[in-house]
Amino acid sequence: MYLTKKNNFFHGIVFHHFHDSKNHMKSQGSISNDEFYKIIDFIGKKNILNSEDFFEKYHKGKIKENEVCLTFDDAIKCQIDVALPILEDLKIKSFFFVYTSMFEDKPDNLEIFRFFRTNCYKDINRFYKDFFKSLDKNFENFFIEKRDIINERKKRYPFYTHDDLKFRLVRDEYLREENYEKVMLDLMKKKNFVPEDNYKNLFFEKKDIIKLDKLGHSIGLHSHYHHTKKEKLSYQDQLEDYSKNKLFLSEILNKSSNYIQTASHPFGSYNQDTLKVLDNLGIKLAFKDSMLIEKEKKMKRINNSKFEIAREDHINILRRINL
Numbered sequence: 350m351y352l353t354k355k356n357n358f359f360h361g362i363v364f365h366h367f368h369d370s371k372n373h374m375k376s377q378g379s380i381s382n383d384e385f386y387k388i389i390d391f392i393g394k395k396n397i398l399n400s401e402d403f404f405e406k407y408h409k410g411k412i413k414e415n416e417v418c419l420t421f422d423d424a425i426k427c428q429i430d431v432a433l434p435i436l437e438d439l440k441i442k443s444f445f446f447v448y449t450s451m452f453e454d455k456p457d458n459l460e461i462f463r464f465f466r467t468n469c470y471k472d473i474n475r476f477y478k479d480f481f482k483s484l485d486k487n488f489e490n491f492f493i494e495k496r497d498i499i500n501e502r503k504k505r506y507p508f509y510t511h512d513d514l515k516f517r518l519v520r521d522e523y524l525r526e527e528n529y530e531k532v533m534l535d536l537m538k539k540k541n542f543v544p545e546d547n548y549k550n551l552f553f554e555k556k557d558i559i560k561l562d563k564l565g566h567s568i569g570l571h572s573h574y575h576h577t578k579k580e581k582l583s584y585q586d587q588l589e590d591y592s593k594n595k596l597f598l599s600e601i602l603n604k605s606s607n608y609i610q611t612a613s614h615p616f617g618s619y620n621q622d623t624l625k626v627l628d629n630l631g632i633k634l635a636f637k638d639s640m641l642i643e644k645e646k647k648m649k650r651i652n653n654s655k656f657e658i659a660r661e662d663h664i665n666i667l668r669r670i671n672l
């Protein structure tokens with residue numbers, strides 16, 4: 350049974366990566382078609398609303414506590430190849446939140462790096478070996494300094510291996526964004542990996558967005574550049590970013606600009622300016638990426654506003670099924 354005391358309020362379920370035996374390799378956090386069916390079964394199909402019904406019922410204040418919707422972030426091709434046939438089979442219309450910089454040949458590097466380490470290495474440990482080898486010598490001291498943090502995180506995230514945690518720490522706190530990109534680009538060069546050759550297998554194409562829309566799924570904003578920290582941008586920069594996203598999507602769909610009315614916050618990052626931006630762009634409903642009531646975001650309750658609808662991650666649901 351999916352609903353518990355902790356989650357018996359309406360919300361979205363957020364999906365990212367899927368794998369199959371053909372084009373999409375298994376990667377951290379990815380699920381198979383069987384697992385996708387399992388999750389839907391576990392939630393209970395009767396509890397899952399079509400995206401348009403969710404939207405309408407929300408605005409009429411009529412969503413019941415047990416009702417959820419399915420949402421897909423980041424415009425990744427595996428969603429089209431693996432998840433969409435199942436959604437169509439079960440007749441579940443869903444939300445797809447699409448960032449659009451890939452249509453300017455500037456997709457999110459994080460997605461490319463993930464693809465690279467999944468497809469160019471036999472397993473993640475070989476990637477870590479290569480990655481750590483390519484760093485300068487100081488990083489050993491860095492690990493010694495951060496030993497307590499690693500141990501603390503081990504308790505918090507028991508599903509991560511020691512190397513998973515080391516990698517994340519180096520990426521986020523030792524190298525930081527720019528240097529991390531440099532290290533990854535070097536590794537990619539050494540393996541003769543050309544990102545552009547893989548775009549088709551990795552990201553939505555325009556025709557995928559058109560297809561989803563024609564099938565009755567809802568296309569929503571996810572910002573143009575998939576920044577990890579949207580909340581650090583000024584109001585003006587956020588407005589430009591989301592406006593561009595909206596323009597791209599309405600042009601691809603050949604619809605008027607008020608056709609798109611929903612959004613999700615990339616990496617769950619937003620501030621009060623973001624909410625104003627969404628409002629000014631005519632957005633009527635937006636989703637967070639977690640079930641947390643975040644005090645620093647001035648949230649007072651779950652589903653705090655029409656732009657802060659909670660979502661549970663598919664990985665957390667799968668973990669509960671497998672307990």
Ligand SMILES: [Zn+2]
Pocket residue numbers: 422423571575614615616
């Ligand atoms: Zn995202």
